[in-house]
Amino acid sequence: MKKKILYISVGLILVFIILWFTLSQNKQSIKIGLSVTLTGVYPDLGREIRDGALLAVELINEEGEIKEKPLKFIIKDNKYNIEQAKKNYSELVNEGVIAVIGPAASTTAKALLPLINEKKILTIAPTPTSTELAGLDDYMIRLRPTNKDDAEVLAKYVKEKINPKKIVIVYDTLNPIYTIDFAQNFMQNFGKDVKFFLIPFKEGWTDIKELSKKILSYSPDTVLLITEVYNTALIAQNLRILNPDIILLSSPWAKFQRLIDNGGKRIEGLLSIETFDEEYKGELYQKFKKRFIERFGYEPEMGAVVGFESVMIIKQAVESGATREKMKELIIKTGRFQGLQGEIVIDKFGDRVIKPFVVKVEKGKWVRVQE
Numbered sequence: 001m002k003k004k005i006l007y008i009s010v011g012l013i014l015v016f017i018i019l020w021f022t023l024s025q026n027k028q029s030i031k032i033g034l035s036v037t038l039t040g041v042y043p044d045l046g047r048e049i050r051d052g053a054l055l056a057v058e059l060i061n062e063e064g065e066i067k068e069k070p071l072k073f074i075i076k077d078n079k080y081n082i083e084q085a086k087k088n089y090s091e092l093v094n095e096g097v098i099a100v101i102g103p104a105a106s107t108t109a110k111a112l113l114p115l116i117n118e119k120k121i122l123t124i125a126p127t128p129t130s131t132e133l134a135g136l137d138d139y140m141i142r143l144r145p146t147n148k149d150d151a152e153v154l155a156k157y158v159k160e161k162i163n164p165k166k167i168v169i170v171y172d173t174l175n176p177i178y179t180i181d182f183a184q185n186f187m188q189n190f191g192k193d194v195k196f197f198l199i200p201f202k203e204g205w206t207d208i209k210e211l212s213k214k215i216l217s218y219s220p221d222t223v224l225l226i227t228e229v230y231n232t233a234l235i236a237q238n239l240r241i242l243n244p245d246i247i248l249l250s251s252p253w254a255k256f257q258r259l260i261d262n263g264g265k266r267i268e269g270l271l272s273i274e275t276f277d278e279e280y281k282g283e284l285y286q287k288f289k290k291r292f293i294e295r296f297g298y299e300p301e302m303g304a305v306v307g308f309e310s311v312m313i314i315k316q317a318v319e320s321g322a323t324r325e326k327m328k329e330l331i332i333k334t335g336r337f338q339g340l341q342g343e344i345v346i347d348k349f350g351d352r353v354i355k356p357f358v359v360k361v362e363k364g365k366w367v368r369v370q371e
């Protein structure tokens with residue numbers, strides 16, 4: 001009798017252990033990693049991507065998780081340092097993430113790509129746009145148009161509506177894979193009747209006032225600034241103080257509300273490029289925008305939108321059966337995902353198919369121009 005009771009007890013214990021193990025396995029979290037610049041130079045875009053992705057993770061866990069498993073979001077700061085970015089990526093892979101979001105900058109993305117392809121863990125790079133990164137059979141998904149697409153749209157508008165004769169291009173040397181590429185793609189859309197003058201800019205090494213004088217010494221009618229948001233605002237202000245009629249352009253790198261906040265009235269009329277509509281009335285986007293403002297206290301812009309969408313693409317892929325090893329294959333094969341402002345289309349190379357449009361600063365707001 002005692003043996004029988006012992007056998008039953010042992011059996012019950014084994015059943016309990018099996019049930020506990022099964023439940024714990026079922027509840028095991030799905031890990032998503034993020035590595036962007038959060039401190040050091042140019043942290044703003046990375047912070048927006050982080051906030052957008054973080055909100056997506058929180059909403060998913062709020063609304064029922066993914067296949068009854070919660071998302072775990074592992075955030076790392078690459079400090080705009082290539083070696084740190086590589087270290088972060090390797091750590092995230094070792095921690096078992098199903099996919100990585102980041103980096104934000106083209107220069108970092110290019111340096112990181114060989115490691116990404118070696119590890120074969122899908123990376124969604126929300127904002128790198130260098131043409132060198134497009135059209136590759138790799139493990140990186142990109143969510144913005146290339147510099148070629150952005151620059152062509154801006155150049156076409158400038159050529160048709162402004163008809164400039166002399167253009168000075170100021171490009172940031174700390175992100176050359178992006179800035180030089182954008183400049184080259186912009187210039188090739190003009191004929192020989194337009195003269196170009198290129199001036200390098202380095203964060204912390206360039207006197208803005210002297211730079212502005214140098215720019216205007218070429219007597220340009222138009223200036224294209226390929227720098228981050230705060231330097232764009234400073235240079236634009238100084239140029240307009242010296243020449244109120246100068247036509248100002250900026251690459252999408254600086255297209256944020258912060259540019260208007262810091263540039264003030266002196267940057268009225270500045271032209272740039274965008275892919276998402278700030279006034280979009282769709283229910284999904286409005287819900288996201290409301291929750292984002294409640295959560296973080298500021299209005300979402302491009303970085304937050306693509307950060308959020310990066311997580312949603314991963315979610316939709318997992319729900320369709322994607323594993324860590326098959327994430328890239330399923331996303332490419334599926335090709336279409338629900339975004340905040342309509343459908344996200346991904347081509348066979350992992351590049352998003354989306355058309356940019358021209359925007360300008362008008363009465364303290366970004367406004368889409370009528371082409």
